[in-house]
Amino acid sequence: MRSADPTALWDTIRLGLSKQLPEASFKEWIAPCAPVKVEDGTLWIQVPSAAAKLWIEQQLPEEFNDALAQGGLADLQLVFQVSGVSPAEPKAAPRKGESGSHPALEAPTASSFPYLFNRYTLDRFVVGPGSQLAFAAAKAVVDSYGKAATPLSMNPLFIYGGAGLGKTHLMVGIGKGLLARNPRLRVAYLKVDNFFNELTVAIKAKNTEPMRKKYQQNDVLLLDDVQTLGKMERTQEEIFYILEYLLQHGKQIVLTSDKPPQRLEGCHERLITRFKWGLTADIQPPDFETRIAILKKKLEDADFKNVPPIPDDVLTFIAHKAKGSVRDLEGFLTRVIFQASLIGIPPTLEVAHAAFQGQSGEEPTAAIPPERIYRMTAETFNLPFADLMKKRSRQQAVLLPRQVAMYLAREIASAPFTDIGRSFSMHHSTVMNAIDSVRERMKRDPEFHRMVQALLNSIH
Ligand SMILES: Nc1ncnc2c1ncn2[C@@H]1O[C@H](COP(=O)(O)OP(=O)(O)OP(=O)(O)O)[C@@H](O)[C@H]1O
Incomplete structure (x- = not known):
């Protein structure tokens, strides 16, 4: 029989978490939490702030699920409750089988998933x-x-x-x-x-x-x-x-x-x-446009409903800095919101810069110079660099590599269209069309997508 003592249950979960999380994360997010009560197979846990709740629910679902599974508590549901907010309020306890904000997709059943996976639809x-x-x-x-x-x-x-x-x-x-x-x-x-x-x-x-x-x-x-x-x-x-x-x-x-x-x-x-x-x-990792779309979708989540609007330049900054895993992308967004809420100001670009430094422990990395990107593209396509950059070159063999080079300059170095155009002696609208055509082809042609992605990774 499972213990009905909230402290004993929380201790088991904490132990599992302590094995998975770096010490600093454990101290920051888990140590300040406290068990409240167990009721109907649900353990209520008090967290110090709405931002901490957001972080835990967005960033640590797998760690919690593993800790539950390893502690023999796989069927225990968890509810994170912000200190000072009455448990009966805003969201009722999501008990096993109860759905989250998208009821149509979260069917009540004996097979339902952990509460922390509610968002995975x-x-x-x-x-x-x-x-x-x-x-x-x-x-x-x-x-x-x-x-x-x-x-x-x-x-x-x-x-x-x-x-x-x-x-x-x-x-x-x-x-x-x-x-x-x-x-x-x-x-x-x-x-x-x-x-x-x-x-x-x-x-x-x-x-x-x-x-x-x-x-x-x-x-x-x-x-x-x-x-x-x-x-x-x-x-x-x-x-x-x-x-x-x-x-x-x-x-x-x-x-x-x-x-x-x-x-x-x-x-x-x-x-x-x-x-x-x-x-x-x-x-494969999402491209810049998809990263922006992911961030926007994320902000539609019920958990973000009380968050002040995030300006587009902040989203662009986040999407440019977090290029690999979506978990990191989401983590970065959550950290920006968290830091803004700690200081009590809106999530501005300055907050995003500070959050980035806090997360990576370093200054924002210097952009990779577009010329390096062009050189590596030429190399990959086995072309002399000068041919790739040649003014008004219409040679068929050079067209595609040029388009790819422009796409990568935008994707990796966030180079302005006008700058890319200058490098290739083209109008910026032609550059925009070229980049769009690469994106389109990547959607249609998995081989091409893989090749561009591999080049992108190698430049990184
Ligand atoms: N295309 C996407 N759209 C929306 N959210 C996404 C997308 N890809 C990943 N995520 C979110 O990113 C986070 C990490 O995703 P997930 O845990 O599924 O990754 P994974 O590939 O299983 O990682 P790992 O191999 O490390 O377990 C989750 O919060 C998930 O909702």
């Missing part, structure tokens, strides 16, 4: 050129589920990409989308690490059969972070049997990983073969 996922295929596949899994013509090739759906790019969000979004259509579906979300821990306990008790059965009963299995399977021999074996069974019974499987199946080290070939059976879709 498909309608809140912003699609960009780098995530088009993965998103289309996610939607297709939801739309075609249970239909006679379910494309076999979508099962399993294997989503891979770098850290913080939205793999878990998409995966959970699939689960929620399916549950919204059929609340009776049994959907299990599971991180490989947590499966490993559960299995270790079962092995010690010499009783692994119930666990295997439990997972084989699902209609949909969402398995997160399969790259960690590497050295887990026994876990691989168990997962293999579970997947095999589910696939044979036509159940849907979604997997995420930071690398494609063929690059999973230490994984048995038979498991890799299963992973590759269906569709493999990657997620």
